[in-house]
Amino acid sequence: SSKHSVKPMQLDLAILKDDRLPMPQQKKPILKYAGGKTWLIDYVGKGIWRRLANTGGRYIEPFLGGGAVALWLSLPDMILSDKSCPIMELYQTLVDGPGEVRAALIKLVSIGVDEDAYYTVRGDVPRTPVGRTARLIYLNRLDYNGLYRVNKAGEFNVPYDKSKKIPKDTMKLFPNLGRFWGIQQAFANAELFSCDFANICRLAGEGDVVLADPPYVSAYDQYTEDGFHDADHARLAEELRIAYEAGATIIANNADSPFVRELYDWAPHILTAAEARAINSDGEGRGGVDCLIITTDLEVLGT
Numbered sequence: 011s012s013k014h015s016v017k018p019m020q021l022d023l024a025i026l027k028d029d030r031l032p033m034p035q036q037k038k039p040i041l042k043y044a045g046g047k048t049w050l051i052d053y054v055g056k057g058i059w060r061r062l063a064n065t066g067g068r069y070i071e072p073f074l075g076g077g078a079v080a081l082w083l084s085l086p087d088m089i090l091s092d093k094s095c096p097i098m099e100l101y102q103t104l105v106d107g108p109g110e111v112r113a114a115l116i117k118l119v120s121i122g123v124d125e126d127a128y129y130t131v132r133g134d135v136p137r138t139p140v141g142r143t144a145r146l147i148y149l150n151r152l153d154y155n156g157l158y159r160v161n162k163a164g165e166f167n168v169p170y171d172k173s174k175k176i177p178k179d180t181m182k183l184f185p186n187l188g189r190f191w192g193i194q195q196a197f198a199n200a201e202l203f204s205c206d207f208a209n210i211c212r213l214a215g216e217g218d219v220v221l222a223d224p225p226y227v228s229a230y231d232q233y234t235e236d237g238f239h240d241a242d243h244a245r246l247a248e249e250l251r252i253a254y255e256a257g258a259t260i261i262a263n264n265a266d267s268p269f270v271r272e273l274y275d276w277a278p279h280i281l282t283a284a285e286a287r288a289i290n291s292d293g294e295g296r297g298g299v300d301c302l303i304i305t306t307d308l309e310v311l312g313t
């Protein structure tokens with residue numbers, strides 16, 4: 011078709027003229043997140059952008075976490091979800107009132123920024139969404155490896171990071187007000203949910219793009235009290251297959267293993283990150299060394 015003879019540069023200009031879509035701003039995650047996918051933006055960011063500009067479809071992300079890709083895209087029509095309630099409460103609360111969260115964070119910082127204060131804050135879960143959100147941001151900047159981990163009761167249980175260098179101006183450790191407002195702007199029009207991925211995948215239809223970044227097989231999975239098991243991986247592959255049949259473009263990533271390759275044997279393209287890099291010259295070997303990028307459409311890897 012004529013669409014395929016258009017050079018990428020011309021496509022980009024067409025996007026610029028499309029006033030339904032603002033150009034992506036460099037909005038960054040507010041949380042440090044285990045398994046954060048900032049590196050994936052280089053591989054699929056522009057491709058997702060171009061696809062949605064052409065179809066007018068929705069961006070759907072069922073494993074949002076730190077939200078690196080969704081924040082970069084900042085599209086008006088996004089469906090974002092994560093099974094972790096505290097994480098999604100954080101985004102909803104920042105959309106509702108970034109200034110209030112920032113004020114609550116300043117109060118927590120005034121308690122102190124050291125090991126004692128950390129365990130005081132960790133031991134006390136506030137009763138309001140604003141309080142809980144500020145607490146999460148506080149703990150996230152001081153905990154070991156910026157990890158988000160819960161025990162079987164769903165309680166945040168990461169220890170204090172003793173090696174952390176605390177600056178004189180302790181507020182410097184925490185995201186600034188611009189970062190708070192960045193989340194507000196990026197997600198203000200998004201539909202935010204907190205549920206299992208299956209409920210989100212089933213919303214996908216013609217012209218939509220689904221990006222699925224689950225906890226990897228045989229890797230860290232204590233983001234939620236239930237963990238993420240082989241049966242969940244099988245369920246996910248099946249839900250994504252159904253979304254693909256409903257007309258959505260699918261991008262999934264996971265560890266490279268025979269199990270994963272078999273689950274996605276229905277997908278047109280299963281690439282190692284190195285193979286994806288060969289297609290996409292923006293991905294300069296950063297991140298995702300041993301992982302797979304599974305997609306139903308190679309064009310989303312285009313630059």
Ligand SMILES: C[S@@+](CC[C@H](N)C(=O)[O-])C[C@H]1O[C@@H](n2cnc3c(N)ncnc32)[C@H](O)[C@@H]1O
Pocket residue numbers: 043044045046047048072073074075076077078079091092093094205206207208223224225226233234237238242
């Ligand atoms: C690898 S992380 C996603 C990281 C994200 N792409 C980023 O850039 O920060 C996987 C996420 O899956 C979520 N999760 C675990 N089980 C889930 C389930 N059954 N349904 C939806 N989300 C789930 C976890 O809470 C975690 O945030």
